[in-house]
Amino acid sequence: MGRGRRHERLARHPTPGPKNSLQHWREAKSIPTVVVNYIFVLVARLAPALPVKAWALRRIGVTVGEGVSWGLEATPDVFWPELVTLEDHVIVGYDATLLCHEFLQDEYRTGEVVLRERAMLGAGAVVLPGVEIGEGAQVAANSLVAEDVPAGETWAGVPAEPVGDDGTATE
Numbered sequence: 001m002g003r004g005r006r007h008e009r010l011a012r013h014p015t016p017g018p019k020n021s022l023q024h025w026r027e028a029k030s031i032p033t034v035v036v037n038y039i040f041v042l043v044a045r046l047a048p049a050l051p052v053k054a055w056a057l058r059r060i061g062v063t064v065g066e067g068v069s070w071g072l073e074a075t076p077d078v079f080w081p082e083l084v085t086l087e088d089h090v091i092v093g094y095d096a097t098l099l100c101h102e103f104l105q106d107e108y109r110t111g112e113v114v115l116r117e118r119a120m121l122g123a124g125a126v127v128l129p130g131v132e133i134g135e136g137a138q139v140a141a142n143s144l145v146a147e148d149v150p151a152g153e154t155w156a157g158v159p160a161e162p163v164g165d166d167g168t169a170t171e
Helices: 021-028 031-046 050-059
Strands: 012-016 084-086 100-105 107-110 113-115 154-157 160-162
Touching: 021 100, 021 107, 031 050
Parallel strands: 084 113
Antiparallel strands: 012 107, 100 107, 154 160
């Protein structure tokens, strides 16, 4: 895991012509696949029981470890959920979002999102494609995670940065 290296791990998919890459999403994923993914994403977001959430996530290809807690309204990537890995005892907070794609003007990019064992993602946090959150790491609520979070560290902010025990940024 190397800090700031997420862009090196992304797969780049050029798209032709003057349209932006989001206009080409049907060339990347079939409509039925996205519809089925979306239905299971809704179940994972709204189901009150953690085993039902884990079941729904696994149906669309998310790797879900033992004891994962998936918060209400949390959302995995609907296009590439198979690129999400949640190791044992991960906590994903209320309304967090795990993105495995980014649509740009002339290309789209895809990358894995990995939350290692006992990692914790706070409410409303957004994780960008290609990011790994290390074992036992914590990400504060409403943070934007644009680079890897090393094991055992606490990060917060937009973009997320390391913070000390007193909540202030560290160098």
